[in-house]
Amino acid sequence: DTGVSQNPRHKITKRGQNVTFRCDPISEHNRLYWYRQTLGQGPEFLTYFQNEAQLEKSRLLSDRFSAERPKGSFSTLEIQRTEQGDSAMYLCASLDHYGTGGGYTFGSGTRLTVV
């Protein structure tokens, strides 16, 4: 297990459809983060998990977004009734919270296009 894996890499969907993204973190990492990033901007925090517990969810996140990490391993991010404004890169990152203070490891992202 050499990194964080995100699937799919690209997703094109029609407005109003539901989409689900998956993130497989580094296996020993207990924290998992989701971010959204649009062109020219930094990653915008969405939510994070400590093991299976969702500890924080951004107030900017509408009720159409939901994330799970059922067994404290992989995580899914679902967007219901997609809108064109949801078009963005969705990034996942993981961290060993109890480690020696290393950095977060990011996946390559899932690029969502809503048409």
Add this chain to the structure above:
Amino acid sequence: SQQGEEDPQALSIQEGENATMNCSYKTSINNLQWYRQNSGRGLVHLILIRSNEREKHSGRLRVTLDTSKKSSSLLITASRAADTASYFCAPRPYDMRFGAGTRLTVKP
């Protein structure tokens, strides 16, 4: 939550020159990290400096931290075209937020 603000927003230099970018933050930190993001990819961790350190080196990277001014700088020496990317700082505690970053362009 804790978010760093990078400055300048954009920086354009010639290959071989040095690039300096700055980060400011608002509250006390345990450490501060710098990340690089190439276009269309995820962020890559570059270097971490702890709150009790003032300077740290890694290859062509030099990071400084001034906790009294709540600021950090990242210096890339002898820049290369491959250094073209966006750079983000991340002050830590663990609820990680990012600013808009510094977009560095290194012209060959």
